[in-house]
Amino acid sequence: MKNKLIFLLCISVIAILLKLLSLSKFLVENFYSKFIYKKLAGGLNKLSGKLSFSLGEILIIIFAIIIILFIIFTIKNLITEKERLKILFNFLYSIICAAIIVYIIFMSIWGLNYYRMPIIDNYSKYMEKQIYNEDIYSLAEYLIKDINNLKSQIKYSEINTNYQALNRMVEVDYKNIFEEFNFLNMNYSRTKPIKSSKLFLYLQISGIYNPFTFESNVNILIPYVSFPFTVAHEISHQIGISYEDEANFLAYLVCSKSEDLFIRYSGDFEILLYILSELNRDEDYGYLISNLNEETKKEIKEYNEFWRQYSGDLSKISEKVNDTYLKANSQKEGVKSYSRVVRLLVYYYRSKNII
Template sequence: MSKKYKYISLILFPITLFINHIASKFPNLVEKYYSTWINKLTIEVLSKASGLIEFSLYEVIVYILIISMLIFLIRLILVFTKKHNVAKRILGNSILNILSTLSICYFLFILLWGINYNRLPLQTSLLNRYNLSNNTKIENVEYTNQDLKNLYKFLINKANETRFFTLQNKEGSMMANTNYKGIISRAQIGYNNISNIIPEVQGNYSNAKYIKSSKFMSYTGITGIYFPFTGEANINIDIPDIYIPCTVIHEMAHQRGFASEDEANFIAYLASINHTDIDFNYSGYILALSHTASALRDADPSSYELLTSNISDSVRRDLEYNNNYWENYNGKIREISDKFNNSYLKSNGVKDGTKSYGKMVDLLLAYYKLYPYDEN
């Protein structure tokens, strides 16, 4: 690409910012025409095309980027030690190339998927569907601290109950019904079973893909990542089994156009607990339990301590095993990754950044206000 076109490509950045800003003003239009139509068709085609290849194209691209950066740095250092002027010219051209590439990538990211950050909130969609089905006009759902305690109690009971029927290894930790490939191939069942609750999740998409370098991925604290340029939902398969099923479904929710982390978590919960297999059920309850525990601990520490004492020994072992796993991967890489993820979310209009993951509890409370569970 000539310098002229590189400079022209830089204009894409402010244009993209403008497009995203305009989209944020019209969530209903984004929902109706982009998320459930244009983007849906685009991602179905991308994911099916990339699905023809078994391995993750995202992972290959990451390898290529890392190797390219190392080669560039080595080349620059070698040239700089001999020819300062040549090194400065290479550096100047490289900066222009990088800025041009970033501008094009950001443009494609927003058009291919990023506008989904501006779609109608899932809670609003759930309310609209409930009102239509029940001939009501509920505009918002209110819940109390007692509702939060009841939710935590319910999730503890369900986690204890489903854990009793799961498999476990010699150390007493939960095991999935199959290996990670089996989990990935079974995940769609959960989506089929919630099509009546959230019809937007249906579609013809490829299966999620596992990351071969999952151990390295754990150093970043990432359990999965959706890559909009290829339509791939990528999964860290090195994490404990209790979180692999819900992680697969979480990333598939992103693949289906739900950009918000709390919404993807909520969808992962619903699809998991409505799955036909017990390992998915348990994984879903554990996902919701962990988020609800954090919310109740902040809101009512004494009630949190009291209710937590009801968690079964087997569930405690699983949670402890998960905590011990992640302690092995704490470090600078994870700290940098967390900061990057926080900045990424905020740059896409998620004001709370990584704190938005906790907003899943609001969706759970709203959902169970509309569709009450048996608290006994």
């Protein structure tokens, strides 16, 4: 009993120290994110990257089986054994210790990135001016012009919509943003296809990063127009970007700097969806849409219909779990944080004198 309490105390102290460290963005950014995480993740994702399959998917299944067997074993002992109080104590003790250990591992190998200095701080002088609807409309107009231009060129080009081919291209394209964001430069590996992609459609999940195996995973059943952007989004988590709006921001920049027309189109397409969701359905909105080419309008309709067919109770539970997870990890707006990429892009294009 004494040894158990000492062990619990020790791991609790470690967990508290990690939580205290998270209170200093300066320490997290300069001590953890730019140094420890880069070395740790940069080295270990080389190993997991050599596997063609997702190790994380397998570990999740194994972990789920272990938990189920542990619960069944405990219930069996509570029924058949006499020392029920001791069995119950050991069960609760094991659960508490396991939760603390998982927290320690999570924070040590990834979780502290949620407390690093946000990318938006790079554009602080452009944040003095409030963002108005006119700014968002200007951003939308800029993207629509680019989308129309790309669509007209794509008509006369051979477009590769194969996931693996796009995966390789985006992996190479990622190096283009390190000139502007050199502090993110580190070793990373390409994304892996999710074998249980059909299930993830019902969960409304396009991709997922597993911090325990340093793997970026992509749902290969999503609309092909989303492939490049989703691949870029998941790789951003791999290089230490935890906030979802920042991951979307970097994904867009990676796509926009690509030489491949379809990859650039994918970035514009996904961000336009976020922008349109932020705007009021008024005359100005109608004017914007009227300027969008017919093929992209059709793609947006098909995109929405695609995800609508997989919407249900499972997707609502998934959204609630994700919302709770994000809020627990310093993202107060939860799942709404994804759309905050619009704010980041307004500041970014202000810095470039485009809007």
